[in-house]
Amino acid sequence: MSDNVLFALEAAANGLTVGIMYSLVALGFVLIFKASGIFNFAQGVLALFAALTLVGFQTGQVPFSHLINAIFGTNIHDFGFTMPAVLAIILTVLVMILIAILVERLVLKHLVNQEPIILFMATIGLAYFLEGLGDIMWGAEVKRLDVGIPQGMSPWVDEVTYNLFGYGFYLDELSLWALGIAAVLVTALVIFSQYTKQGRALRAVADDHQAALSVGISLRFIWVLTWSIAGIVALVAGIMWGSKSGVQFSLSLIALKALPVLILGGFTSIPGAIVGGLLIGVGEKLFDFFMQPIIGGATENWFAYMLALVFLLFRPQGLFGERIIERV
Amino acid sequence: MKMTKIAALVAAAAIATPVVAQDLHFPMLNYRTGPFAPGGIPFADGYQDYLTLINERDGGIGGLPIRTTECETAYNTERGVECYESIRGDSPLIVQPLSTGITYQLIPRVTEDGVPLHTMGYGRTSAMEGETFPWVFNYPANYWDGASVAINYLLDQNDDSLEGKKIVLIYHNSAYGREPIPTLQNLSERYGFELVEIPVDSPGQEQSSQWLQIRRERPDYVIMWGWGVMNAVAIQEAANIRFPMENFIGIWWSGSENDVVPVGAGADGYTALTFHGVGTDYPVYDDIQTYVVDRGLAAGNGDQIGSAVYSRGLYAAMLAVEAARTAQELAGHAQITPAEMRAGMEALSISEERLAELGLPNFSAPFDVSCQNHGGSGAAMIQQWDADTQTWSLITDWIDSDRELIGELATADAAAYAAENNITPGCL
Numbered sequence: 001m002s003d004n005v006l007f008a009l010e011a012a013a014n015g016l017t018v019g020i021m022y023s024l025v026a027l028g029f030v031l032i033f034k035a036s037g038i039f040n041f042a043q044g045v046l047a048l049f050a051a052l053t054l055v056g057f058q059t060g061q062v063p064f065s066h067l068i069n070a071i072f073g074t075n076i077h078d079f080g081f082t083m084p085a086v087l088a089i090i091l092t093v094l095v096m097i098l099i100a101i102l103v104e105r106l107v108l109k110h111l112v113n114q115e116p117i118i119l120f121m122a123t124i125g126l127a128y129f130l131e132g133l134g135d136i137m138w139g140a141e142v143k144r145l146d147v148g149i150p151q152g153m154s155p156w157v158d159e160v161t162y163n164l165f166g167y168g169f170y171l172d173e174l175s176l177w178a179l180g181i182a183a184v185l186v187t188a189l190v191i192f193s194q195y196t197k198q199g200r201a202l203r204a205v206a207d208d209h210q211a212a213l214s215v216g217i218s219l220r221f222i223w224v225l226t227w228s229i230a231g232i233v234a235l236v237a238g239i240m241w242g243s244k245s246g247v248q249f250s251l252s253l254i255a256l257k258a259l260p261v262l263i264l265g266g267f268t269s270i271p272g273a274i275v276g277g278l279l280i281g282v283g284e285k286l287f288d289f290f291m292q293p294i295i296g297g298a299t300e301n302w303f304a305y306m307l308a309l310v311f312l313l314f315r316p317q318g319l320f321g322e323r324i325i326e327r328v
Numbered sequence: 329m330k331m332t333k334i335a336a337l338v339a340a341a342a343i344a345t346p347v348v349a350q351d352l353h354f355p356m357l358n359y360r361t362g363p364f365a366p367g368g369i370p371f372a373d374g375y376q377d378y379l380t381l382i383n384e385r386d387g388g389i390g391g392l393p394i395r396t397t398e399c400e401t402a403y404n405t406e407r408g409v410e411c412y413e414s415i416r417g418d419s420p421l422i423v424q425p426l427s428t429g430i431t432y433q434l435i436p437r438v439t440e441d442g443v444p445l446h447t448m449g450y451g452r453t454s455a456m457e458g459e460t461f462p463w464v465f466n467y468p469a470n471y472w473d474g475a476s477v478a479i480n481y482l483l484d485q486n487d488d489s490l491e492g493k494k495i496v497l498i499y500h501n502s503a504y505g506r507e508p509i510p511t512l513q514n515l516s517e518r519y520g521f522e523l524v525e526i527p528v529d530s531p532g533q534e535q536s537s538q539w540l541q542i543r544r545e546r547p548d549y550v551i552m553w554g555w556g557v558m559n560a561v562a563i564q565e566a567a568n569i570r571f572p573m574e575n576f577i578g579i580w581w582s583g584s585e586n587d588v589v590p591v592g593a594g595a596d597g598y599t600a601l602t603f604h605g606v607g608t609d610y611p612v613y614d615d616i617q618t619y620v621v622d623r624g625l626a627a628g629n630g631d632q633i634g635s636a637v638y639s640r641g642l643y644a645a646m647l648a649v650e651a652a653r654t655a656q657e658l659a660g661h662a663q664i665t666p667a668e669m670r671a672g673m674e675a676l677s678i679s680e681e682r683l684a685e686l687g688l689p690n691f692s693a694p695f696d697v698s699c700q701n702h703g704g705s706g707a708a709m710i711q712q713w714d715a716d717t718q719t720w721s722l723i724t725d726w727i728d729s730d731r732e733l734i735g736e737l738a739t740a741d742a743a744a745y746a747a748e749n750n751i752t753p754g755c756l
Contacts (some may be wrong), residue, residue: 010540014536014537018534021534022497035415037421060727065629070629075630077631085481135365140360140366140369141366142366142585142629144589145590152568152594152714153570156387170543170568170569172536212338229427241533244533244564245560245561245564245590246557246559246586246589248363248366248560249362250533250557252363252531253363257534259643264435265338284537285536287538289537292537296525296527297527297528297537297538298529302529319488
């Protein structure tokens with residue numbers, strides 16, 4: 001096999017693993033959109049907030065210490081202990097559930113029956129609020145996130161591909177973990193939605209709000225449930241991306257990577273989010289690989305949106321999205 | 329009765345006489361919010377702490393207190409211009425926009441308004457040509473200096489020959505990131521190394537394509553022109569592909585704790601340029617502790633002291649204060665105007681003796697500013713990260729840039745700017 005083919009295969013394999021990282025972000029959008037029809041602009045910030053909270057718990061940081069020090073002239077920063085990653089993750093999950101409850105009580109409850117654009121605007125406000133809250137609560141400095149997931153070149157992939165092709169492929173172990181975690185997450189979501197009472201209620205609301213309400217399903221409970229699950233998915237995305245780049249405020253911008261994935265996969269489909277992520281990941285890596293010598297690099301950002309634009313022209317509901325039918 | 333009359337007269341005079349502010353206005357265009365806040369906060373803290381020190385320890389400059397005003401730009405060009413518009417009528421003595429994008433927007437404005445602009449280690453490189461850009465200063469070093477110093481360092485590492493070597497430039501795909509390309513292309517022709525340019529789109533959260541390419545290219549060295557999250561991700565990716573960290577050199581904006589701490593042990597040995605000293609082993613930090621921190625006056629949370637970008641902010645403030653002092657000496661009075669401040673900046677002289685007096689011995693390379701040269705010395709050092717001790721240490725002495733080449737490039741660029749804008753170069 002020629003070098004170029006091997007390099008292209010390596011780029012495609014990397015695209016698959018990177019695509020899964022995009023899917024993790026897109027999943028949160030899909031869950032909320034499916035259950036409530038809200039495009040949650042705050043999903044990226046939720047991932048940031050979850051990651052900030054996780055690092056805060058892990059390092060024993062005192063929340064709002066900057067504010068406390070500024071007001072009272074104290075000099076406190078941390079509790080003096082560190083927390084195991086598992087315990088910190090559990091506590092962060094509880095915080096994300098608390099946020100879901102507060103979002104429902106303070107925002108969504110008051111916007112029932114409002115136009116989708118109003119709900120969308122509310123999530124923009126929520127994004128800014130959460131970003132500011134995260135800043136005041138945990139500080140703006142870049143934080144190292146380490147929950148024990150290994151990073152760096154996978155020796156196993158290197159060895160296997162070297163034996164097969166005489167050239168060792170580079171794949172980041174973190175991305176391979178992301179593959180496994182995404183598989184577990186999707187399986188758990190499928191089991192939850194198919195085999196639990198709450199899951200079936202969630203699907204009922206997703207199918208038809210009015211019908212679900214008429215059989216006694218609490219819309220408010222479903223919203224809390226959906227936002228809680230989206231918060232947990234955001235935590236997973238925050239862990240994976242935060243491990244890669246450190247936890248910093250630009251983490252919220254990963255949401256931009258999820259938009260083309262959603263357009264490709266469809267806003268209402270969990271498998272669509274996964275397939276969309278994989279398509280975008282592989283597509284952008286291969287496009288960059290082949291076009292870089294001709295037009296220079298840095299094509300990934302616009303390529304994903306260009307691909308999404310093509311899909312919008314020919315299949316606006318995405319690959320797996322529900323067909324848009326307007327009855328007059 | 330007599331005393332009452334006198335008191336009444338004094339009171340009437342006080343009311344009738346307009347109060348003239350007796351202070352020196354140093355506005356601060358900071359960014360403490362947004363994706364780039366981790367870089368903006370330490371700079372702002374260092375800048376403000378030094379000015380607080382001057383007020384608290386020395387009673388200001390020439391007996392006049394420094395007044396600071398802070399405007400949040402969020403590293404956004406439009407907001408930066410709005411910030412400038414909000415302070416330009418308040419006799420700003422020096423404007424430091426902390427962004428190349430804002431700098432480009434402000435150059436024509438400050439020139440028209442007569443407000444000195446200092447872009448330390450960023451901004452428009454050819455602004456070093458003082459006769460074309462009389463109101464803009466970019467001492468002590470600019471991006472082209474940075475590129476030249478990096479290559480001079482590599483020449484030193486390779487017995488003065490880079491013939492046949494391959495050097496990758498991974499850069500932020502923006503005006504800032506593209507700044508060193510002409511210089512590096514020129515140097516690649518001169519020294520016979522192959523230059524591979526690899527752009528990264530902002531913000532740079534995902535760089536696997538770029539690092540796969542770097543892995544395929546098998547370069548001898550990688551030079552990085554990054555900012556924000558791009559830096560940490562690039563260093564992480566370099567560690568992932570097992571690229572030797574000592575062969576990875578960042579520009580000074582890719583050399584802060586924020587860039588290496590998230591990578592952990594993998595960042596050990598990473599190097600970056602710096603045009604100022606590192607750490608807190610300078611007497612000025614004792615004064616900052618005594619007069620600023622212990623009095624509860626530290627900017628922000630006080631937790632940035634001694635970090636790389638904090639030191640840069642402190643250095644910028646020190647240069648601003650020294651320029652104001654020089655301006656006062658030239659003007660013969662303490663209450664200087666922006667135009668007098670400009671004259672002070674143009675006459676600024678930073679000597680080793682003066683640095684020692686300021687409690688910053690060898691913190692900066694000595695330099696003199698002149699009408700022709702607004703760019704300072706152009707010298708920089710190499711700092712290296714130790715992941716165990718979480719500190720930067722200097723591994724070289726001052727390395728000069730190739731000012732002959734940079735001067736040629738700057739002169740050509742400045743001449744083009746002058747022609748476009750109908751400017752007749754000359755000293756004010």
